[in-house]
Amino acid sequence: MKEIYLDNNATTRVDERVFEEMRPYFCELYGNPSSMHFFGGQVQKKVDEARSRVAALLGALPDEIVFTACGTESDNAAIRSALEVFPEKRHIITSRVEHPAVLTQCRNLTKRGYRVTELNVDGNGQLDLKELEAALDDDTVIVSLMYANNETGVIFPIEEAAKMVKAKGALFHTDAVQAVGKIPLNMAESAIDLLSLSGHKLHAPKGVGVLYVRRGTPFRPLLVGGHQERGRRAGTENTASIIAMGKACELAHLHMPEEAGRVREMRDRLERELTALIPNTRINGGGTNRLPNTLSIAMEFVEGEGILLLLSEKGICASSGSACTSGSLEPSHVLRAMGVPFTCAHGSIRFSLSRFTTDAEIDAVIKELPPIISRLRQMSPFGREFLNK
Amino acid sequence: MWDYTDKVKEHFLNPRNVGEITDADAVGEVGSLACGDALKLFIKLDEKKERIVDARFQTFGCGSAIASSSALTEMVKGKTLDEALQISNQEIADFLGGLPEEKMHCSVMGQEALEVAIAKYRGVEAPKHGHDHVETEGEIVCKCFGLTDIFLKKVISSNKLHTAEQVTHFTKAGGACGGCIPKIKELIAEVMGEEKKAAPERPTKLTNLKKMQLIQETLENEIRPQLWADGGDLELIDIDGANVQVAFRKACAGCASSGNTAKFVEQKLREMVSPDITVQEVQG
Ligand code: FES
Numbered sequence: 001m002k003e004i005y006l007d008n009n010a011t012t013r014v015d016e017r018v019f020e021e022m023r024p025y026f027c028e029l030y031g032n033p034s035s036m037h038f039f040g041g042q043v044q045k046k047v048d049e050a051r052s053r054v055a056a057l058l059g060a061l062p063d064e065i066v067f068t069a070c071g072t073e074s075d076n077a078a079i080r081s082a083l084e085v086f087p088e089k090r091h092i093i094t095s096r097v098e099h100p101a102v103l104t105q106c107r108n109l110t111k112r113g114y115r116v117t118e119l120n121v122d123g124n125g126q127l128d129l130k131e132l133e134a135a136l137d138d139d140t141v142i143v144s145l146m147y148a149n150n151e152t153g154v155i156f157p158i159e160e161a162a163k164m165v166k167a168k169g170a171l172f173h174t175d176a177v178q179a180v181g182k183i184p185l186n187m188a189e190s191a192i193d194l195l196s197l198s199g200h201k202l203h204a205p206k207g208v209g210v211l212y213v214r215r216g217t218p219f220r221p222l223l224v225g226g227h228q229e230r231g232r233r234a235g236t237e238n239t240a241s242i243i244a245m246g247k248a249c250e251l252a253h254l255h256m257p258e259e260a261g262r263v264r265e266m267r268d269r270l271e272r273e274l275t276a277l278i279p280n281t282r283i284n285g286g287g288t289n290r291l292p293n294t295l296s297i298a299m300e301f302v303e304g305e306g307i308l309l310l311l312s313e314k315g316i317c318a319s320s321g322s323a324c325t326s327g328s329l330e331p332s333h334v335l336r337a338m339g340v341p342f343t344c345a346h347g348s349i350r351f352s353l354s355r356f357t358t359d360a361e362i363d364a365v366i367k368e369l370p371p372i373i374s375r376l377r378q379m380s381p382f383g384r385e386f387l388n389k
Numbered sequence: 390m391w392d393y394t395d396k397v398k399e400h401f402l403n404p405r406n407v408g409e410i411t412d413a414d415a416v417g418e419v420g421s422l423a424c425g426d427a428l429k430l431f432i433k434l435d436e437k438k439e440r441i442v443d444a445r446f447q448t449f450g451c452g453s454a455i456a457s458s459s460a461l462t463e464m465v466k467g468k469t470l471d472e473a474l475q476i477s478n479q480e481i482a483d484f485l486g487g488l489p490e491e492k493m494h495c496s497v498m499g500q501e502a503l504e505v506a507i508a509k510y511r512g513v514e515a516p517k518h519g520h521d522h523v524e525t526e527g528e529i530v531c532k533c534f535g536l537t538d539i540f541l542k543k544v545i546s547s548n549k550l551h552t553a554e555q556v557t558h559f560t561k562a563g564g565a566c567g568g569c570i571p572k573i574k575e576l577i578a579e580v581m582g583e584e585k586k587a588a589p590e591r592p593t594k595l596t597n598l599k600k601m602q603l604i605q606e607t608l609e610n611e612i613r614p615q616l617w618a619d620g621g622d623l624e625l626i627d628i629d630g631a632n633v634q635v636a637f638r639k640a641c642a643g644c645a646s647s648g649n650t651a652k653f654v655e656q657k658l659r660e661m662v663s664p665d666i667t668v669q670e671v672q673g
Contacts, residue, residue: 303425305451309401331425342423346449379407379455381429381447382422 001315004361008201009150009178009294009352010319014244015203021247022205025240033237034228043239050246054210057249058195059186066211066232067242071177071198072101074211075144077222077233078173078194079105082142083114084220089141089170095119095127095156096337102144102175103333115139124287125154125338132161140170147179147195151334151350152285153294155179162191171217177201181252182260182291193217199241203355204248208241259355264292266362267353271295277370284340284348293353298335298344302376307349310372316365319350343382393452394486400456405463406445413445414438417506419498424534424561426450426495428458430502432465432510441465441473446502453485453492460484461499470507476500478559479548493559497544530572533565538576545580551614553577595663601628607661608635612654616641623654631665633658636672 005013025043033044048062055062068074079092079102094106096118106116117135121127127145136143143165148155158174165172173194176185181202187195194217199208213219213232225234274297275281284296299307304320311318331345340348351365393401410431420427426449433443444462448455460481465473478496482488488496508514527539544550544559553573557563563570595603608625616622621641626634635654637647647670655668 301422301449303450303454306401306455309452313402342425346422346425379404379447380449381418381427382449 004316004364006351006353006357006361006365007317007319008354008357009153009350011200011206012203012354013356014205015248015251015355017251018204018244018247022240022244025243033239034226046243046246047237047239050243050249053246053250053253057180057185057253058197058212059188059190060212061215063230064187064212064215066213066229067237067245068209068211068233069207069238070209071099071175071196071201072209073222074196074198074209075099075101075173075175076105077211078196079109079142079144080222081194081218081220082171082173083109085171085218086141089139091115091117091137091139091141093117093119093132093135093140093143093145093165093170095121095145097121097125097149097151097334098144098146099150099175099177102146106144119145121154121337123339125149125152125285125334126288127156127161129157129160129164133164136165136168136170138169140165140168142171142173144173144175147174147176147185148183148291148294149285149334150178151294151332152296152338153178153291153352154285155183155289155291158192159190162193166191166193178291178294181249181256182263182293184256187212187214199245199248202248202252204244205241208238208245210245255355260292263353263355263357266357266359267293267295267351270351270362270365271297273366274369277366278373282340282344284335284338295351295353297349297351298340299347299349299373300343301380301382302347302373304347304349306376307347307369307372310376311349311365311368314364314368314372316368319352320348391452391489391492393456393489396484396486397453397456397488400459400485401452404448404455404459406443406459407447408445409447410443410445415506415510417502417504417509419501419505420449422449426454426498428454428498428502430458430461430499430506432506434470440467440469442467450495450498451492453488453495454498456485457481457488457495457499458502461503465503470510473503474507476503477547490555490558493548494561497559530576531560531562531569533569534561536560536562536569538572541573541576542580545577546584549610551577551581551610552618597630600662603662604628604633604658604666607658608654611661612657616650621650623650626671631663632667632669634669634671637670 029043031040031043033040033047051062051065054065068077090113092106092109092114094102110116119127119131145156145158145161147158162172171193172191174192175196177196177198178201180197193214195212197210200206219232221232223234228234228237271283278299280300282298284298308318308320335345335348410433413431414434415432417430429447431445432441435442444465446458446462448458464476464484478500481496481499482493527537530536530538530541541556541560541562545556548559550556550559553563553570556573563573613622620639622638623635623641624638626636641647641650651668651670655666658666658668
């Protein structure tokens with residue numbers, strides 16, 4: 001059975017070209033970039049090249065790029081740094097639909113006396129900037145809002161938010177893990193101070209991330225020790241992965257317009273066909289700006305895990321917005337924050353596409369999913385009167 | 390992805406007895422959409438109204454909810470109502486070759502639906518269950534899932550649960566906002582206390598065999614759950630007379646205070662088994 005992988009917001013396949021680029025840096029060019037000799041020097045050059053490639057994708061300067069281990073580390077480092085730089089300020093703003101890397105951290109900080117405002121989202125998963133404006137005060141140290149949501153793909157008006165926050169004198173951080181490589185960003189024209197990204201969401205391997213730190217932004221490192229990354233992140237560089245990250249960013253930069261268009265067309269076709277073939281569905285976040293690759297579709301009266309298991313029998317990998325798959329018992333915090341009714345939330349499935357997704361794979365989902373849903377609905381005690389009509 | 394047994398997968402992919410029985414003798418319904426799982430169970434009795442000849446179900450829920458429902462309908466067929474009532478949620482899980490602990494609440498749901506169906510048929514008051522989300526007997530402990538203290542205590546005691554986390558896996562209580570977890574811990578302590586009182590006095594003179602059994606039971610039921618709660622564990626290596634050799638695992642292995650832990654184990658064993666016990670930590 002050939003697998004059809006439509007769970008790219010969870011992680012992506014490493015691009016062969018990326019892998020080829022990193023391969024020599026394990027057994028041949030394994031020098032430590034911090035070493036003074038030529039053997040380390042050649043690795044250092046390659047790390048610098050990677051830094052420039054990441055910077056080019058973000059419209060940033062190379063010295064604004066700090067390599068980290070993952071998106072979570074970048075998120076943690078950004079927020080922790082802000083708190084250390086401005087110890088007298090005690091208010092943090094974020095949103096209810098953030099990734100746990102931000103949300104859990106902020107919630108933990110309340111135990112240390114920080115005041116945390118979690119902004120609401122509307123039924124489409126969209127932010128209300130007026131709420132942000134009202135929440136900002138002189139005590140606000142940092143605002144952390146995601147660029148695009150991992151479950152629904154909803155894109156927040158980050159530039160407007162960043163401007164508003166800067167005007168109030170607070171720092172602005174965005175978790176752009178899902179956005180980078182899928183939609184264009186340009187730090188040169190942005191008000192964002194800090195931005196997180198993660199390699200494995202854009203066809204680089206797992207275990208490498210980046211924190212963008214705007215020049216002039218006061219910064220305190222999370223990891224201290226050696227002088228790597230100009231003192232902003234100690235620890236020997238994960239060189240092969242950093243080099244891979246550079247290549248992945250270069251590829252994203254080169255191909256984004258064409259790829260995003262192609263992926264969006266496939267996503268839209270999937271959405272159109274599924275909503276036509278399966279009654280009682282809704283698109284989570286369908287009424288606002290979304291990433292081109294993400295489709296979160298809610299199907300009433302069925303539960304996500306059953307759908308995933310049956311899809312998996314057909315070789316199709318997707319993800320569920322529901323409780324049972326994750327070990328937590330409630331529907332995802334994102335869908336709940338959006339007020340998605342329980343009839344739908346438990347039966348929400350996320351398809352996330354990538355540059356490797358093909359039309360034939362989309363065809364297969366369109367063919368396989370509708371009978372799975374009707375089979376599970378036949379089994380379900382709910383909505384039968386309604387569906388049998 | 391969950392590590393489901395082949396039997397769970399089989400019953401999920403090819404569930405037995407899906408559907409309704411239009412002239413059912415008994416119908417039991419538990420769960421709700423909000424809760425994320427629900428089960429409607431239909432039972433048909435033979436002419437003498439003695440034995441169950443047919444059982445069917447409708448389930449909204451995850452893979453193990455569907456598999457548990459399927460298993461339940463297979464298990465009750467041919468049984469009298471009283472025999473069916475004896476089926477425990479653990480037996481449903483065993484029938485399937487086991488369920489991940491996080492999914493045990495699915496088997497609990499099956500047992501509940503059965504109880505409700507039979508009570509209704511007999512015209513007695515249906516037992517109140519957590520999954521019902523209606524006014525229930527006792528005091529609501531978990532607001533998110535509407536579960537009462539009486540229900541929780543029953544599940545704690547019949548499944549010998551020791552930690553709040555286990556209670557969440559079996560009932561969902563504590564799985565959402567977590568506000569009820571302190572109360573759940575109190576209930577566990579209460580149940581443990583009641584059981585201790587009810588337990589027969591420890592015999593004054595233990596045979597070697599009895600002693601070994603008692604040591605094992607105490608380790609399993611009293612000591613290990615407490616270590617699990619802190620991410621640790623231990624393994625019984627040997628028992629030689631009154632000398633018990635254990636090896637620490639997980640967080641306890643290499644923990645600086647494993648000496649204290651060994652003391653705690655010794656104390657507990659002295660208290661529960663015999664005052665002459667010594668505990669020795671070994672690498673094994
Ligand atoms: S009250 Fe029990 S989980 Fe919220």
